Amino acid sequence: MRRVPSPLRPDFDRICADLGFAFAYADDEPYWDETVRYEFTMEEVECDLEAPTAELHAMCLELASRAVQDGRMLRQLGVPEMAWDAVAASWRAREPSLYGRFDLCFGGDGPAKLLEFNGDTPTSLYEAAVFQWHWLEAGRTQGWLPRDADQFTSIHEALIARWREVWPDRRLHFAAMDNVEDRGTVYYLADTAVQADRVVDVLRIDEIGLRGDRFVDLTDAPIDVLFKLYPWEWLLRDPFGHSAGMATVRMVEPAWKMMLSSKGVLPLLWRLAPGHPNLLPAFFEGEADSEALGHSWVRKPVHSREGANITIVERGAASSRTGGPYTGPAVLQAFHPLPVFDGMRPVVGSWIVGDRPCGMGIREDATAITGNRSRFVPHAIT
Template identity: 35%
Template sequence: MRTLGWEWAIEEACQNYVAREAVQLTEAGAEMLLEAADSLYDMLVESIPDPIPDEFLQRLAIPANLWEAVRHSWNDERHWHLYGRFDLALTPEGPKLLEFNADTATSLPETAVVQWASLVAAGQGNEDSQANGLFECLEDQFRHWRTLNIDRQATLLLVYLPGSAEDEANCAVLAEAARAAGFADLHICPVDDMKVSVAGEDRGIWAETAPQQWQKFDFLFKLVPWEILAEEEPELTADLTQLQLTRDVVIANPAYSLLFQSKGLLAHLWDVFPHHPLLLEASLAPLPGHHVRKPLFGREGQNVAEIEPDGRMTAEVPGEFGQQPQLYQRWAELPADAQGRLYQAGVFWAGEACAIGFRREAGVITNLSEFVPHVLV
């Protein structure tokens, strides 16, 4: 880790966060998870109506000031979806989709590097010991994104929410993949340090790459959720939309990733593919029986509540998303170990399903739940 310059991966906090054990996964089990993610992505794309009506965007709770950007990016293939992470429940009936983190999925460092390093450190690391092609697929995705937009300069700015070392580390992984794909000119900074102009010669996005030295960037990766931008920075959202329409900047993940990010799409998927073996029953109205309730744009497990078969609600995870529209999804029992910890599979998609990682927790899986590496047996 130190050779790579990744000091953050060996800090005490990270050691406590990454489990000291690995999930044993058969090759057939890994292939089942990867195939499920590929099938689910195809289903997501197939389910989006063309053209996209206002009623559909309203149902998914897409902010109205993003509708133009969503439609434009969906209809122009040069706006490329780089990656996302499927959260899956391994049930006795097979994998079931819990949700898709399509816009700003994290745990890239843990999945791509730390879990592999943990196997190497344990003397069990070889090319066949883990389902983990995440970095290579990210590199391919960046290369394809660049090829689709060959008329733009290969300059890439990566921004994240201020004060988040975790998000900065995720951007560092993406920057390494982009550099390997031919983006020679990159810069990482908090989103507050990015300057956006829609007028005159300064039109575009800029960052101070050195003291008093400002540079314009043609490509932008933002580890900032679209819906948060739309709500908290409406002027910036309008400017970014305008710059996209005139091709002064190309943004990933594209605005249309918000269609996949909205948990309202899970209800739509159930309508389009009723009783599909990879899906859990989901609705925008309360369900009978055992189910969960979660906000359409909730994050990190916040405001998720379990509803018992008799209608009683167990303790809700505290959070700031309780006022959002809610999704109701059939309960799925996660596999548990002898200590009662539940295991949730995360499968990264980057052009194809390419890497697996696990999270475990005695209760609802959140961003603070342990990350568990895996080893193929």
């Protein structure tokens, strides 16, 4: 694994416009950064990233199968008791999952370490699935990448196949908050469903209505299957999440993914497989066993997103801290510094669609905590 300078395409802004990449910049700062790239060997991708992702996913499913029968584990995962029956019914029915993203610490000099699993509403999908593949093809054509360069990304094809495989309903609804990144992600996912011969409707979360016991769209058409880019823990705090419509709609992601959309999976996975080479020691805050972490750890709220409310403690003192709105129970995870390349710290987002690893995207930052302003950098296999 190495970080290599890369040319910025002179028609970059036009390419973004043509491909609908409306959030390539954030507040006039580049979010997508193609002035550098990360290069990997095929062995690093297949053995050090793809294979561990498959194993970690299997471990998460095993964890879910145990947690769904254990009230204490459900509480530790932050699943409210009012949702336990729905989670159990969803798990027993094996309601299908679409996707997830494992965030991994990897620098090419040791096993990848799981930082967290984004099992409910992971973003940076379009960038990983489409835009970086377009960048790769341009590089191979224009000569700044070898002609035989490859990339670990079959996300796009996997999403189309997944819609065809497990959602026979021809009409699907998609909803998100009204911001440019969420809209872009939802429109991209809706497009993959269209390519799977589905009829789609896209709307804002606050445009969903209720008629009797059915959610409806703006035309009063019933919503039978809803992809929601809206976290389960938010949904369950809303009147929306307590309404009769919840009993008649199929959600993507399904209710059982509540168990895996929490950083509570980190200590529970460590309890399930202590010493696993791809896990870091982790404990719930306040547990006596957490003393094993010594004087260095990372504190993460059980529910938090985009690097918010994270504290890194080194040798007993906070070295990095982010603000944000998240409070409540937290986990403590062993501090494992991100690798540093030219002063930047990358995190590998390893994607799974259904049950199969199928691609990755890289976010990097000069700071020790990856946040919502960290840049996306493309990769190539050379």
